[in-house]
Amino acid sequence: MTRDDAAQRLSELREQIRHHDYLYYVEARPEITDDAYDRLMRELVDLETQFPELVTPDSPTQRVAGTPTDVFKPVEHRVAMLSLDNTTTPDQLREFAARLKRALPGAAFSYVCEPKIDGLGVALVYERGRLVRGATRGDGRVGEEITPNLKTIKSLPVRLRGRLAELDDVEVRGEVFMPRAEFEKINRQLEESGDTTFANPRNAAAGAVRQKDPAATARRPLDVFLYHVSLADTLGFTSYWETLEALRASGLKTNPRAERCADMDAVIAYCARLEADRDGLGYDADGVVVKVDALEQQRRLGATAHHPRWAIAFKFAARQATTIVQAIDVNVGKSGALTPVAKLEPVELAGVTIRNVSLHNEDEVRRKDVRVGDTVLIERAGDVIPYLVQVITAKRLEGAPPYVFPDRCPACGGHAARPEGEVYWRCMNAACPAQLKGRLQHFGSRRAMDIEHLGEGLVEQLVDRGLVRDFSDLYRLTVEQLAELERMAEKSARNVVTAIAGSRERGLTRLLNALGIRMVGERVAQLLATHFGDLQTVADAPEDALAQIHGIGPEIARSVRAFFAEEENRALITKLREVGVVTTQERAAPAAHTLAGKTFVVTGTLPTLSREAARELVQKHGGRFASAVSKKTDYVVVGEAAGSKADDARRLGVKIIDEAELLALAAG
């Protein structure tokens, strides 16, 4: 890059960063993720390092961030509130340890780790134990006074206890944040009143802290963790750990997950553990802050203009990202429901490439006002399916038209309509091949007839070539027919035929679920199967007989009735019987509800039961089967190679049992 090119790029970067600083600090409405911002900043720093003569006094690197608003009184921090240097890998953490060793040869280091709260840095001044002033971090040098708003934080004492209360003047620092539960509550309220929701708890907290009326802040409950005391060494503390203890003793809240780590291996283990637990924290943490424990070492290591040399942040994988909507497609489900899906410019999120997100239904598209070409914020938390948080409207291309839902089925071109009172548009053509494909796929899915190898590609070909027109056709397929299909050798054709044949005896519960009757999932299928014992009897049952079954309401009864009122569906029963599918089930007295009211979670591999079998056992005996451990879990069933769920159980005091104990409980 020439000097001229560099000058040009530097001025662009500075302009962009200033703009985002303004949105972030003054408007509290950022348009880009922290990651995207960090990338801009890193590019600026790199370029300025290459061309030091082009550094200007007003560059964001010289000031860290922009001007605080004049609504709140500016406060100059006595000691600058620095940032932290970042790492993202264990190797980088080891490099940090190596840097420490080089800086203080011969010294041994121990550390304190704590969650890096994704909130807002604040500085609080207590005079003789009374809270006299609280300020935001601002640009690190000058913040804004927000004392009345901070006083609304219930966990923040306005009077201290203990030793810190005796000091004439002490500054403590920490992070203000909004607990996830509060954030979700507020967003629900905003959504109900048709207002724009907050993209994340951090933005919600920033909005709350900067309310002009403290009463408004109080309605948006915040919380705080403290982690720094200005006079720690004057008080005779020798370690950061003691500082945390002193904060706690004076009534200030510190993070209960803070831990002392004897060496870098322990630090790395802590980081892995916390990242695995991050959904259970109740607040957003975007990483771990690793600090050298000995205060004397901290003093000798000192700081750069930007960050202390004795601390570093280990950043978790990002969960939010911005990308562009390239198109809005419509998928056709097994019941003909049309689901809009945003096709995205592919983007990496927490280690996975995201190419599309469901937009659920027409109302959702309208509420979020998603348009083709829009820049959108997407999120993927833990195992949760990625979703679209919001559109960044400021980046909308001029003239982008609002999305109009199609009134034709994209698969068959048939008429589509949105029935009164429903959220979904539906394809009204019963012969729509897309519906058949969806239904076939559901039929073969793991929780239904469990037909291995019946994947999307195969179903696609079977329908397109007219080999399968309804479920019963599956059972007539021959190895020769299948072997002619694409990507299908004779061996795999044989496997498919065997898998289909093996599904004949799955039983009535699975069959009823597999039929794809609206509102009939596993639970209802089971109720119907145990009550009637035979598919034909279910099909013949009048609506009131169905509605009388405990657990089946009038709506479900109507839906079952409507399904079997169709001549084609009644014919299907006969056809299934003809190809040898078992349509009955022993009406065995329902299993005793020995597990009623109890919630179970399974982790690891159990000696005899598969995960599905364990689920069936629990549900058959009236218990609930959950996938994540919470305080409401009664038992965690642990098998071999159990994962973090076993740790969760220990942490939450949930009873841990093995398979034998589960079987004993079920037996009563």
Ligand code: IVH
């Ligand atoms: S210690 C000298 N501990 O992260 C800097 N910071 O990226 C010491 N933060 O400005 C900071 N949780 O606002 C520290 N447990 C924690 C933190 C934490 C969040 C924030 C803080 C800081 C920013 C740096």
